[in-house]
Amino acid sequence: xxxxxxxxxxxxxxxxxxxxxxxxxxxxxxxxxxxxxxxxxxxxxxxxxxxxxxxxxxxxxxxxxxxxxxxxxxxxxxxxxxxxxxxxxxxxxxxxxxxxxxxxxxxxxxxxxxxxxxxxxxxxxxxxxxxxxxxxxxxxxxxxxxxxxxxxxxxxxxxxxxxxxxxxxxxxxxxxxxxxxxxxxxxxxxxxxxxxxxxxxxxxxxxxxxxxxxxxxxxxxxxxxxxxxxxxxxxxxxxxxxxxxxxxxxxxxxxxxxxxxxxxxxxxxxxxxxxxxxxxxxxxxxxxxxxxxxxxxxxxxxxxxxxxxxxxxxxxxxxxxxxxxxxxxxxxxxxxxxxxxxxxxxxxxxxxxxxxxxxxxxxxxxxxxxxxxxxxxxxxxxxxxxxxxxxxxxxxxxx
Numbered sequence: 001x002x003x004x005x006x007x008x009x010x011x012x013x014x015x016x017x018x019x020x021x022x023x024x025x026x027x028x029x030x031x032x033x034x035x036x037x038x039x040x041x042x043x044x045x046x047x048x049x050x051x052x053x054x055x056x057x058x059x060x061x062x063x064x065x066x067x068x069x070x071x072x073x074x075x076x077x078x079x080x081x082x083x084x085x086x087x088x089x090x091x092x093x094x095x096x097x098x099x100x101x102x103x104x105x106x107x108x109x110x111x112x113x114x115x116x117x118x119x120x121x122x123x124x125x126x127x128x129x130x131x132x133x134x135x136x137x138x139x140x141x142x143x144x145x146x147x148x149x150x151x152x153x154x155x156x157x158x159x160x161x162x163x164x165x166x167x168x169x170x171x172x173x174x175x176x177x178x179x180x181x182x183x184x185x186x187x188x189x190x191x192x193x194x195x196x197x198x199x200x201x202x203x204x205x206x207x208x209x210x211x212x213x214x215x216x217x218x219x220x221x222x223x224x225x226x227x228x229x230x231x232x233x234x235x236x237x238x239x240x241x242x243x244x245x246x247x248x249x250x251x252x253x254x255x256x257x258x259x260x261x262x263x264x265x266x267x268x269x270x271x272x273x274x275x276x277x278x279x280x281x282x283x284x285x286x287x288x289x290x291x292x293x294x295x296x297x298x299x300x301x302x303x304x305x306x307x308x309x310x311x312x313x314x315x316x317x318x319x320x321x322x323x324x325x326x327x328x329x330x331x332x333x334x335x336x337x338x339x340x341x342x343x344x345x346x347x348x349x350x351x352x353x354x355x356x357x358x359x360x361x362x363x364x365x366x367x368x369x370x371x372x373x374x375x376x377x378x379x380x381x382x383x384x385x386x387x388x389x390x391x392x393x394x395x396x397x398x399x
Contacts, residue, residue, distance in 0.1 A: 050188050054195030058203075061087050063242050065200055084200045102268060109269035116299055233363045240359045243326045248278040251318050258310055264303050266295065274311070278318070280354045281338055283346075285315040333362050 030037065045052075065083045072086075073079035199206065215223045252275020259267040270292045277288030289311045296304035333341075338358055345357020 050191040051195050054192045055199060057192070057196040058199035059238070060241065060245070061091065061196070061200060062203065063238060064090075080201060080204075084197060087200075088197065102272065105268035106272060109266040113266060113269075113295060229363075229367065232366060233359075236362050236366075237356075237359045240362075241355075244279055244281070244355075247318065247323055247326045248275050248284075250322060251275055251278045251314060254317075255310070255314060258314075259307070262306050262310060264296065264307050264310075265299050266292075270295075270307070274314070280351075281342060281358050283342060283354070285311065285318075333358075333365050337361060337365060 065080075065087045068083035068086050069079045073082045076082060211227060214226055217223075218226060252271050255274045256267055256271035259270055264270065273292055274285075274288045278284045280287060289308070292311075293304050293308055296307050338361075341357040341361035342354050345353030345355075345360070347353070349357075
C-alpha cells in the first residue's frame with residue numbers, strides 16, 4: 001500500500017492529470033457562479049473605489065507636484081509638502097472656476113437647446129400639415145409620421161437624460177454612487193481626496209516599499225527587469241495622459257474663442273464637448289463634432305457649415321502642429337496600432353478603454369518588441385530597425 005501511494009505521488013503524469021482535473025473543476029465552478037463572483041467583485045470595487053480614484057488624481061497631479069518641488073521650492077526643507085499644497089490649491093481653484101463659469105452656461109445651453117428643438121418640431125408638424133392639405137396627402141399618414149418622429153425624439157431625450165443622470169454624479173461628487181445616500185457620498189469624496197494627498201506626500205516612501213517588496217519576492221535579475229518595465233510604463237502613461245489633457249484643454253479654449261468670434265450658438269456647450277472628446281485619440285474629433293453639427297443644423301444650417309469648417313481647421317492644427325509638439329512620440333506606435341488599441345479598448349471597457357487603451361498597448365508593444373529582438377538575437381538572425389530580418393548564414397550553421 002505504501003508502494004502504491006509512493007508511486008502515485010511520484011508519477012509526474014498522474015500529478016499533471018490531477019492538476020488538469022482541478023483546473024477544469026475550478027473553471028466549471030467559475031462559469032456556474034458568475035453572478036456570485038460579479039457581486040463579490042462589485043463589493044470590492046465599491047470599497048476600493050475611493051482609493052482607485054485617489055490614485056488616479058495623485059497620478060495626474062504628480063507631474064505638476066514634481067515641477068514645483070524641483071523648480072520652485074527646491075531650496076526649502078519641506079518642499080514636497082509645499083508643492084502638494086500649491087498644486088491642490090490650484091486644482092481646487094480650477095474646479096471652482098469651472099463650476100462657477102462653465103456649468104451654468106452648459107445648463108443654460110441645454111435648456112435653450114431643448115426649447116429650440118421643441119419649436120423646430122412644432123414648425124415641422126405645421127409644415128407637414130400644410131403639405132398634406134396642399135397636395136391631398138392622407139392626414140392619418142402625416143399624423144402617424146409625426147407621432148413616430150416625436151416618439152423617436154422622446155426616446156433620444158430620455159436616453160440622454162438617463163446618461164446625464166448616471167454621468168453627472170460621477171463627475172461632480174467623485175463617489176456619490178459608492179454609497180446609498182448623500183452622507184456616504186460625502187465620506188467617499190473626502191476619502192478620495194485625503195488618499196490622493198497622502199499618496200502624493202508619501203510617493204517616495206511608497207516607491208521604496210514597492211521596490212523592497214519586489215526584490216524580496218523575485219530574484220534580483222527578474223526584479224530589475226520588472227522595475228524597468230514599470231518605469232517604462234510610467235513614462236509612457238504619464239507622458240500620454242498629461243500631454244493629452246493639456247492638448248485637449250487648449251483645443252477646447254481655442255474652440256470657444258473661435259465659436260464666439262464666428263457667432264455660433266451654444267459656444268460653451270460645444271467647446272466643452274469638443275475639448276472632452278478630443279481626449280480620445282483618433283476618434284475623438286469625430287465623436288465630438290457629429291452631435292454638435294446636428295445641434296447646429298436644427299438652429300441654423302449656416303452655423304453648422306461654419307462650425308464644420310472650424311472643426312476641420314482645429315483638428316488639422318491639433319493633428320499636425322499642437323499634438324506632435326505636446327505629445328511627441330510618447331507612445332512609439334503607428335497610427336494603425338493606435339486604431340486597433342482604441343477599438344479593442346473601447347469595445348471591452350468603454351470610454352476608459354478608449355483613453356487608456358493606447359498607452360496600455362504601447363507598453364505591451366514595447367515588451368513584445370524586446371522579446372522578439374531577444375529571440376532573434378539568440379537565433380543569430382540580424383534584424384536592423386525598419387528592415388526584414390536576415391536569416392543566419394547556412395554555412396555557419398553547418399560548421
